[in-house]
Amino acid sequence: MKRNKIYTIGLLALATLTATSCSDGFLEVTSPSDFPIEEYYTSKEKINEALVAAYAPLHWFDYGTTSNYNALNLSSDIMSDDMYPNGGNDADCPYLQLAFNFSATPLTDINGIWLDCYSGVKRSNDVIKYLDWATEMSDADKNVILSQTRVLRAYYYNLLWKYYGNIPFFFENLEAPYTAPQLKADEVYANVIADLEDVIERGALKDEWDDTNIGRVTKPMAYMLFTEMVMYQNDQTRYAKALGYMQNIIGSGKFGLLDNYADIWTEAGEWSKESIFEINYYSVNGGRAWDNGLGAGGTVNVRLCGPRGFIAKAGDPYEGVVEAGWGFGYIPPKSIRSFEDGDVRKDVTGFDIWEHGDAEKMQDAGWMFRERTPGSYYSNGKYLPMAGGNAGCTGAGDMNFNNNFRVYRYSETLLYAAELLLKTGGSASQAADYVNQVRNRAGLASLSSVDQDDILNERRHEFMGEGKRYWDLVRTGNAATVLKAANDELNFRTKDWDVHNKYLPIPQDNIEADPNLEQNPGY
Template sequence: MKSKILFAFGMLSVFTLSGCSDDFLDLTPPTDTVGEYFNTQEHVEEALVAAYNPLQWPDWGNGYYCPINLMSDIMADDIWVGGSSKTDNQFWHLMMNFEALPNQTPAGLWTDEYSGVKRANDVLSYINDSRDELSQDFIDKASAEARVLRAYYYNNLWKFWGNIPFFTDNLEAMPYTAPQLKADEVYENVITDLKDVLDKNLLPMKADESELGRVTQAMGYMLYTEMVMYQNDESRYGQALQYMRDIISSGLYDLNPDYAALWKESGEWCQESIWEINYKSENAVRSYSNPLASGGTVLPRLISPNQWVDGTAGVAGGWGFCPVRTETYERYAGNDTRRDATCFNAAANGEYNKRYQDTGFFLAKYIATPDGNAGQKADADLNFNNNLRVYRYAECLLNAAELILKTGGDQAEALRYVNLVRQRAHIATLESVSEDIIIRERQLEFVGEGKRYWDLVRTGKAPQVLVPDEYGYRTNTWSESKKYLPIPDTEMSSDPNLKQNDY
């Protein structure tokens, strides 16, 4: 499948314009100004493709390892942090214990997501300035893509930091500061703009094979629903449920019968995939000297057993981060096919160097394979070919089930959606359903996918679940004051008007 996809969303050849950060704007164009360069459809398309590029950066970029799925899950109760010690990627360990500091927080993620916002804003600006040179179809679709991308980037900033600088027109003069909005204000701005673009129905429900990786109507529906559910915005539950039903009734998506197959390269962009972030190894040029270049991902190397003999049990070695908790493995029924597809039992399959917080279990979904970085041309660690699965049809079904219950709908319909997920896992179906049951099902379904922490916070379960553990790793209890990470100190020093979050 990957060989059939034009990587970097169909425009790798033009996307190589961009080196690091926003360097593509520093190129000397064939006209006098950037504005004059980005005044044709071809060149605005270049800018649009560049707005996708920051999606790839968080795993390693701007000096930090910040895979969004791991940054979320280490604060929950399914995986540990691991590594060599509690000072290895120390900010991860501090996040896990709810004691992050302004100088020990995922500052790279902040930069990555604001780079995405900036680039999306650029696209909208170029379109506005060059409307007479562009077709209306292109204007409509490119504008919709840029706005949905911007909402995605802001969603990540909003969830992690809450009270953030917000702007929809790029800052043009020093000191490049924007008003800091409260979290509720950020939400209202983003969700309103996202709803407006979704109402226009300018994007396909599912991307053509040549454009896999571009945002779609279904991806926008999932993003909208994620935000509404995290905000506990009862006024928008009905709309979110309608979006989930639209995806279900479209007939374009379905559960993949084999859960384990979802995580293989052949499972990328399968019938269950609503949206993935593309990575590839073949001819990938991502390197430690140029980590923002297009290519692969470091995620498999991060999470695989340390000093493992490559090839044993089809697994390659890694750095031993994010071991799966023993309690997570034991939470599954023995016949639940998700268990072994989620938890690789390294202790039963080979020898390796047991690092900090070792349990013997590692995240099988993205585990490194011996040929996982085949064909790369730069640094092997950074160029594995695993796409990051962001939204799956299973989540659509469970979202719909939960929203049906929240809105007083037909319990039989909600139960049917939950049982579809359970049947795929080869476990017994249920005779009744509740919101608590759905949250437990989500925990089993999405280990390592960055969903659990946000579920615990939005349902009010975090203070009861995220408590000191018996091992002495987590010694603090989550509280409302820990909902948002501290803003990086580099940002605080550059803008004296920013108000720091509690920490």
């Protein structure tokens, strides 16, 4: 049974979300009562309501404000070499198909992340504003909430920065005409990383929360976010600090690797010793529905990315265990073959539809739109629609699976620490030890020494299907070499990655709403 976790609790009336980051409706605030909001947000209880509302957009990436499927692992991994969009046909969810082929347009792009993140930024700014009115709170309680809120805001801006680059930026919510200066990507980074750095150094972040509040921001989560941003920016001036943060996590003794890699992806494996941050979902009383995608409850991502039309073979271990999905987010066969012999992560990552499924029955049902080649269809085994995974929901069954989304795991701490040791001239043997801890858990022999390529290879196989690969290729300068159409053995990708593809196009409605916004180059 899942523990109680912070989640949205029907607080959408706290702020309207009817438009974009630069238009009137998005930034309007609706009073939660008949008296001014400055008279409402005076207590810790009321401020916490606003804080929970600021957490809420974390849960919307799978299906949120735009009714598009923008789960963070799916929307980035399809731009790597380790995931196909697939679906019902080549036009199913065209924004995913086009992003995969580096052909996104301002009218057809992954725009849900834009709106969900700006919803989070706006709500975070609200909390910071409301704290000035909280006369019935101690300074200590204010600092704890303020620190969470600033890290949340940094997390939302981190995604906007990585996906879109040159974006409207504001730390205080806007007044008419509701437009913000558009900063270059480097300027966005400079502002966000400095703010995040300040939050961490102030020392108000908690190391951990009790079970009732699990899912709130912690100091280790902020360490991971800081390091992710520093590594993506290749910010050498902050490598030493990032390494110190990683070693703080390692040295705390509060985290570790689970013995069995497969256990990470079970319900029992949620918030285990390996977890640093997860986005919580639950099925029991989950009320999300097709007309209430922003409601509290479970996730639709596992149904979306489960094996399309799956029917298990009689007697197969997955008979009655894995349900059918809609066939998005498949892992290419070439990626599965890239695992070393004996790597236990291979079978966990790639759920072999042909091995476990009844091919004849699935073919009769028209289960897949592309050529049915044995050995070529692997669902993302980390996020499968399990029988009973949506039990007890009150909304739509497809939208209320209880699979938490794993954002940061301890294995990533180890691999970041190893990479940073090499970058800062630290202990090469310690770097190898960190990598070997991850390899040994995977059933692989230790390496006597490691270089950055070894670490990146380990990251690829440790996190395949988790939304890390594309960013690694971009930050290391390998995207143009790896992401070529000729490297796709099934010939689904027809265009090569180009430098302008580092950023997606800014959604067209935002360009139209603010004449001062400039579209990203190449679009």
